[in-house]
Amino acid sequence: xxxxxxxxxxxxxxxxLVITFLTFLLLFVSGDPATALAGAASRAEDVxxxxxxxxxxxxxxxxxxxxxxxxxxxxxxxxxxFQLPVVDLLAGRLPVTLTVGAxxxxxxLAISVPLGIVAAVWRGGVIDRLALVLxxxxxxxxxxWFGLILIVVFGMxxxxxxxxxxxxxxxxxxxxxxxGYYATPAIxxxxxxGMIDALQSDYIRTARANGLxxxxxxxxxxxxxxxxxxxxxxxxxxxxxxxxxxxxxxxxALNGLGRLGWESIIRSDLPTVQAIILVLSGIFIxxxxxxxxxxxxIDPRARVH
Amino acid sequence: MTxxxxxxxxxxxxLRVDVAVPMGTLHAVRGIDLELARGETLCLVGxxxxxxxxxxxxxxxxxxxxxxxxxxRLDFVGxxxxxxxxxxxxxxxxxxxxxxxxxxxxxxNPVLTIGAQLAAPYIRHGKGNRAAARDRALELLERVGVPxxxxxxxxxxxxxxxxxxxxxxxxxxxxxxxxxxxxxxxTTALDVTIQAQLLKLLADLRRDFDLxxxxxxxxxxxxxxxxxxVAVMYAGEIVEQAATADLFTKPAHPxxxxxxxxxxxxxxxxxxxxxxxxxxxLLSEPSGCAFxxxxxxxxxxCGRAAIPLTDVANGDGVAHLNRCLLxxxx
Numbered sequence: 001x002x003x004x005x006x007x008x009x010x011x012x013x014x015x016x017l018v019i020t021f022l023t024f025l026l027l028f029v030s031g032d033p034a035t036a037l038a039g040a041a042s043r044a045e046d047v048x049x050x051x052x053x054x055x056x057x058x059x060x061x062x063x064x065x066x067x068x069x070x071x072x073x074x075x076x077x078x079x080x081x082f083q084l085p086v087v088d089l090l091a092g093r094l095p096v097t098l099t100v101g102a103x104x105x106x107x108x109l110a111i112s113v114p115l116g117i118v119a120a121v122w123r124g125g126v127i128d129r130l131a132l133v134l135x136x137x138x139x140x141x142x143x144x145w146f147g148l149i150l151i152v153v154f155g156m157x158x159x160x161x162x163x164x165x166x167x168x169x170x171x172x173x174x175x176x177x178x179x180g181y182y183a184t185p186a187i188x189x190x191x192x193x194g195m196i197d198a199l200q201s202d203y204i205r206t207a208r209a210n211g212l213x214x215x216x217x218x219x220x221x222x223x224x225x226x227x228x229x230x231x232x233x234x235x236x237x238x239x240x241x242x243x244x245x246x247x248x249x250x251x252x253a254l255n256g257l258g259r260l261g262w263e264s265i266i267r268s269d270l271p272t273v274q275a276i277i278l279v280l281s282g283i284f285i286x287x288x289x290x291x292x293x294x295x296x297x298i299d300p301r302a303r304v305h
Numbered sequence: 306m307t308x309x310x311x312x313x314x315x316x317x318x319x320l321r322v323d324v325a326v327p328m329g330t331l332h333a334v335r336g337i338d339l340e341l342a343r344g345e346t347l348c349l350v351g352x353x354x355x356x357x358x359x360x361x362x363x364x365x366x367x368x369x370x371x372x373x374x375x376x377x378r379l380d381f382v383g384x385x386x387x388x389x390x391x392x393x394x395x396x397x398x399x400x401x402x403x404x405x406x407x408x409x410x411x412x413x414n415p416v417l418t419i420g421a422q423l424a425a426p427y428i429r430h431g432k433g434n435r436a437a438a439r440d441r442a443l444e445l446l447e448r449v450g451v452p453x454x455x456x457x458x459x460x461x462x463x464x465x466x467x468x469x470x471x472x473x474x475x476x477x478x479x480x481x482x483x484x485x486x487x488x489x490x491x492t493t494a495l496d497v498t499i500q501a502q503l504l505k506l507l508a509d510l511r512r513d514f515d516l517x518x519x520x521x522x523x524x525x526x527x528x529x530x531x532x533x534x535v536a537v538m539y540a541g542e543i544v545e546q547a548a549t550a551d552l553f554t555k556p557a558h559p560x561x562x563x564x565x566x567x568x569x570x571x572x573x574x575x576x577x578x579x580x581x582x583x584x585x586x587l588l589s590e591p592s593g594c595a596f597x598x599x600x601x602x603x604x605x606x607c608g609r610a611a612i613p614l615t616d617v618a619n620g621d622g623v624a625h626l627n628r629c630l631l632x633x634x635x
Contacts, residue, residue, distance in 0.1 A: 202406060202411040203411065205406065206406065206413065206422075206477075207414070208395075208398070209367060209399065209403065209404045210398065210425055211397065211398035211399035212395075212425060212429055221414055221417070225416055299415070300461040
């Protein structure tokens, strides 16, 4: 287990380095950054001055090392639009996105795991079919459209919830429902198929031959096997929720990371975009690493790799 | 006779299992009688699909949902199980009657430790707490010949070989001191060298723990030799049943005779026997003898009416039951 942990953390560090390098390169995607900073109409000498001032004339790897060092010290540069340190900007926005994401994930798990178990145990029954309909609709419906439907229903027809902003907890209700529903189908179907496989397995027959009773068999013996793939999927889904919050935050006018990212792309505020990508990728790497460790803890066979 | 009744562990009359299939109803087990006493080993032999595994699952009340069980009598240590509730059957499973399955590689839960799996039936049936279960598991693992038993308790199934896993399964069945162990092809999935070791172990345990052992197999050669009595099944019914030595020396039913001819003899130029034809479909119950289409002795009368099991022994103790119209004793 220790060896596994060490290897897995090494991989995480490697992936992080690659991501940071790719993120750093973003600065150069829209052409020469010195020209962009100086403005299109500026003279060649001025562009060269700016290039020297910002150190853009140095080899790219040196610039990268410099940038990475700053990032590690918590300095992600200045936002070109707000003229504020990007770190301060993110600190105000990240909690909103993380709150929505975590609550949505919690909601998705609270719906999909029990529903998946019930659907598997009473396969072909009423609940199984309802769950299938729920999954197909959830998978097919774009989040922005479902968000708009909820705004029409709960903001206009039965106006009981705020439809924009997050001044208090009520502002989180609709975004969490939209994002949570988005994450539900995949998890629910995975729990269902995992439980069906587990319940047909020889080791469940052994458990029954030992006289174990339904609840013990379901939760201790079957579910433990069925949730092994669920852990990785949940981590990936959570990452999607965070990066996918760009749509939901726009629809519900939440001042989260997603909305900031979208606006910064439009404003060509590259340092901010870089920082957002960096933070989201970092969270993603953290999640998948934790998921792998959790999987190894649940399933001893996963420790072998 | 009274002694036999007192130590009777299992007494079954007219056990039937029907399986719902897309084409109708499969009469997979068609009226089986079994008697098993403490300390006795009965071997149920037959080829794939003859209904021997369904018989075992029916006794455990572990039949798949598409299969139904009927019996005019199903007594287990004096208790009538034909009327037992599902809960009562669950209380008996693992405690009174335990089962060893064919596939040691998949019969253990991959995400639970050996210790936890051994402890599960012990705790479930209220034999003691976790610590007591661990002691019992350790003792039994050592008894069934698992080396390094203490470390094995904390290991997972994938860390053990097939032979060791089957030893763990055997230890698991012993956790609650059952009266009956049903072993369904316990060695089929294992190396030949390990098969004999495990069968020897089962025979020793049967003696030491005063168990009744129902051994189910298709292997007339190796497995049946470890039994006191052998019952030969064909197409859902028992066609011949006798003391082991009796059956091997004086097989009376043509199917048993054909099976014995199929065993390798060790002769350098000996060719292996085969039985021509296929097992009849059991979608409708065959009239008369189910084996007659493959039988070289068949006569007109074989298909006319159901043939009863009759005792062909010369009255020297154990009955020798045979389901054949003809007297084909060698």
